[in-house]
Amino acid sequence: MAVPLIIPILTCIGGAVVGALSRQPEINRLKEQVHVLQTQVSRLQTTIQEQQRQIEELKIRVNTLKAWNFVEKRRALGITRGYLIMQYGFKEYVELTILQAKGQGISAEELRFFNAFNLMMTGSEIGEEDKQFVKIFISSRYRYQIENLIAMDDGAQSELVRKVEAA
Amino acid sequence: MLKLAWFFVYIFKYLLGGILLGALLGVIFPPAGGILFLLCILGGFSAAWEEAGNRAGSSSASDVDAEIEGFEEALRKARRNLM
Structure with missing residues (x-):
């Protein structure tokens, strides 16, 4: 009675071990990436603060453009949204790097976004479909913030830096 | 459809503004009054359509282009900062 159960259990354990081992080089690479982020915390902060400054400037531009200058106003609004998508995308990217380096599982969608x-970020060319996916993934996850032009606040920035330092 | 519904909401606000401004300009510059009045009303229609689009969350091709432009500009800056 017990023998038929042992075989599937052993198969499952074996599969899990092989799966974990096959992911190890990837986890090591991500740990290295987190280490690089940790050594560059000040650059990371500068990057986020720079994005913040740009977004605030763009928001001022959107608000100062008059209603009759609507073509320019819509363009400024679009550019601001693009900046926000990048800022929240960057936040998500850093968080997913940390999660994966810790060996925690992420969803298929998160993995596609991360890749x-x-x-x-490395400057490689990606397909139009993947670019669209990145935009849709972030826009749906941070819809409220992007629609209302809300950038990451100081608290969220500090939290992200703290996560990198603690990883 | 949602955009059209919001258009009818905003049209009152902008059309009223357009009519008042157009009438005022018509009094100040009587020879060009008719054309200024018409332009102000058209401006009111255009602004109402614009605001309805913002409210309904619809995005045109030029909005998408601007978003891509903003995203790529921010990406370039982030890469430069982190290098």
Whole structure:
């Protein structure tokens, strides 16, 4: 009675071990990436603060453009949204790097976003479909903030830096 | 459809503004009154359509282009900062 149960259990354990081992080089690479982020915390902070400054400037531009200058106003609004998508995308990317380096599982969608964004950050060319996916993924996750032009506040920035330092 | 519904809401606000401004300009510059009045009303229609689009969350091709432009500009700056 017990023998038929042992075989599937052993198969499952074996599968899990092989799966974990096959992911180890990837986890090591991500740990290295987190280490690089930790050594560059000041650059990370500068990057986020720079994004924040740009977004605030763009918001002022959107608000100062008059209603009759609507073509320019819509363009400024679009550019601001693009900056916000990048800022929240960057936040998500850093958080997913930390999660994966810790060996925690992420969803298939998160993994697709991470891979595409990682290529973007390294300056590699990615397909139009992946670019669209990155935009849709972030826009749906941070819809409220992007629609209302709300950038990451100081608290969220500090929290992100703290996560990197503690990883 | 949602955009059209919001358009009818905003049209009152902008059309009223357009009519008042147009009438005022018509009094100040009587020879060009008719054309200024018409332009102000058209401006009111345009502004109402614009605001309805913002409210309904619809985005045109030029909005998408501007978003891509903003995203890529921010990406370039982030890469430069982190290098």
